[in-house]
Amino acid sequence: MELFLIFIGAVFVNNFVLVRFLGTCPFMGVSKQVETAMGMGAATTFVMVVTAAVTWVLQWFVLEPFGLPFLQTPVFILVIAAMVQLVEMFLHKTIPNLYRALGIYLPLITTNCAVLGFSLIAAQEAYSFVEAVVFGLGAGIGFTLALMLMAGMREELRFADVPEPLMPTGIAFILAGLLSLAFSGFAGLV
Amino acid sequence: MSITLISLISMGAVGAVLAAGLVVASKKLAVETDPTADEIEAVLPGANCGGCGYAGCRAFAEALAGRKAPVDGCPVGGAKVAALVARILGMEPVEGATRKVAQVLCKGGRAEAKLLAEWEGPRDCRIAQNTQNGSFKGCSYGCLGLGTCVAACPFDAMYMDENGLPVVIEDKCTGCGMCVKACPRNIIVLAEEPQGVHIRCRSLALGKDVRVVCTVGCIACRRCEKECPVNAITVEDNLARIAYDKCINCRKCVAVCPMNTIEYQEGKPVLKKLRAS
Numbered sequence: 001m002e003l004f005l006i007f008i009g010a011v012f013v014n015n016f017v018l019v020r021f022l023g024t025c026p027f028m029g030v031s032k033q034v035e036t037a038m039g040m041g042a043a044t045t046f047v048m049v050v051t052a053a054v055t056w057v058l059q060w061f062v063l064e065p066f067g068l069p070f071l072q073t074p075v076f077i078l079v080i081a082a083m084v085q086l087v088e089m090f091l092h093k094t095i096p097n098l099y100r101a102l103g104i105y106l107p108l109i110t111t112n113c114a115v116l117g118f119s120l121i122a123a124q125e126a127y128s129f130v131e132a133v134v135f136g137l138g139a140g141i142g143f144t145l146a147l148m149l150m151a152g153m154r155e156e157l158r159f160a161d162v163p164e165p166l167m168p169t170g171i172a173f174i175l176a177g178l179l180s181l182a183f184s185g186f187a188g189l190v
Numbered sequence: 191m192s193i194t195l196i197s198l199i200s201m202g203a204v205g206a207v208l209a210a211g212l213v214v215a216s217k218k219l220a221v222e223t224d225p226t227a228d229e230i231e232a233v234l235p236g237a238n239c240g241g242c243g244y245a246g247c248r249a250f251a252e253a254l255a256g257r258k259a260p261v262d263g264c265p266v267g268g269a270k271v272a273a274l275v276a277r278i279l280g281m282e283p284v285e286g287a288t289r290k291v292a293q294v295l296c297k298g299g300r301a302e303a304k305l306l307a308e309w310e311g312p313r314d315c316r317i318a319q320n321t322q323n324g325s326f327k328g329c330s331y332g333c334l335g336l337g338t339c340v341a342a343c344p345f346d347a348m349y350m351d352e353n354g355l356p357v358v359i360e361d362k363c364t365g366c367g368m369c370v371k372a373c374p375r376n377i378i379v380l381a382e383e384p385q386g387v388h389i390r391c392r393s394l395a396l397g398k399d400v401r402v403v404c405t406v407g408c409i410a411c412r413r414c415e416k417e418c419p420v421n422a423i424t425v426e427d428n429l430a431r432i433a434y435d436k437c438i439n440c441r442k443c444v445a446v447c448p449m450n451t452i453e454y455q456e457g458k459p460v461l462k463k464l465r466a467s
């Protein structure tokens with residue numbers, strides 16, 4: 001039950017993009033097509049889950065015992081960067097089309113604050129290993145959900161009569177605000 | 191042990207483990223890219239305009255590396271890029287390839303060609319043409335003047351003048367042909383850059399009908415056809431047409447044209463050599 005609540009909390013109640021406002025760069029950048037948004041979400045989710053596991057091990061078996069919690073941020077960034085490299089190579093090899101579609105946003109997962117933010121929160125909340133991984137999965141799925149919702153809406157924009165000065169980015173910001181407002185309705189659920 | 195040392199050792203260890211993992215991964219997941227394609231991509235303009243007909247510069251470079259595309263296929267890079275690509279592919283550079291620029295074949299702006307109504311719809315010629323046949327303009331062949339070609343130009347090489355006609359800035363034009371595709375009335379063509387004489391009309395209407403709607407349209411009087419020393423001009427379907435591969439920029443047609451439809455661009459010299467006759 002505890003795990004389920006952590007998961008739901010990360011996906012809806014404290015959605016990293018729409019409630020915590022982390023990782024908004026790819027949220028605006030890669031949300032033009034549902035397909036690429038899903039690819040981006042999947043890549044970020046993978047990075048988050050693996051990072052959750054690796055940073056947990058480092059936090060409780062390296063940083064804490066040796067009294068080095070001040071190294072948390074650089075170590076986590078190092079892990080994230082390595083994981084992103086791995087995902088990049090993997091995608092380039094297996095799904096070159098997605099690799100091309102994601103473009104610069106794929107290496108930019110390294111500096112995606114949602115990834116760093118969630119691993120710092122996981123360490124701060126002193127989650128157990130399983131809890132941290134579930135939290136990572138939830139954060140990733142929440143990120144994917146936000147991206148795909150946004151992409152779906154932006155695809156439909158083609159048929160909408162949007163005032164000229166708001167095209168193409170202004171209206172996207174307005175959409176993001178409305179989406180965030182909608183997600184605030186989940187507050188207090190968990 | 192000092193905290194500094196512990197930090198150094200633990201950070202170093204973490205870094206080394208991750209690096210080792212990445213080394214293994216990069217060996218296992220190595221993607222073979224064609225080095226020739228990489229090299230070609232480096233010399234292409236990189237605008238990804240699609241003028242070559244491929245999805246982007248990378249796709250064109252891959253096609254070139256596979257010898258599936260012509261070396262001078264990039265209209266933006268022109269002769270310079272073609273020569274570089276040819277060198278990479280170990281071929282002789284192409285001789286005599288020149289730059290192409292866009293030419294607008296209509297002179298009927300607001301002052302010369304009558305507008306029957308004011309277009310209040312979206313500022314897009316394609317919409318005007320597809321919904322109303324562009325009937326707000328008296329001439330059903332001439333420029334609608336809504337600037338779709340200007341919007342399509344990826345190189346900022348066009349603008350609309352106050353008379354409502356698009357103007358090509360030839361120094362900036364790369365000949366990518368985006369405006370040619372964008373124009374619903376097919377008014378824009380690509381011509382080799384030294385070409386200086388242009389018949390700026392596309393109207394197939396009878397001469398007397400042209401006179402009603404435009405003061406600078408071709409009325410098919412055939413004077414230019416008779417005057418041309420190299421038989422580069424032929425009148426067909428009520429319109430004089432010029433064969434750019436024959437024209438020598440002698441300007442005799444410009445002098446006799448009663449409607450001033452034929453135009454000579456200053457600064458483009460008479461081509462001395464008679465080309466294929």
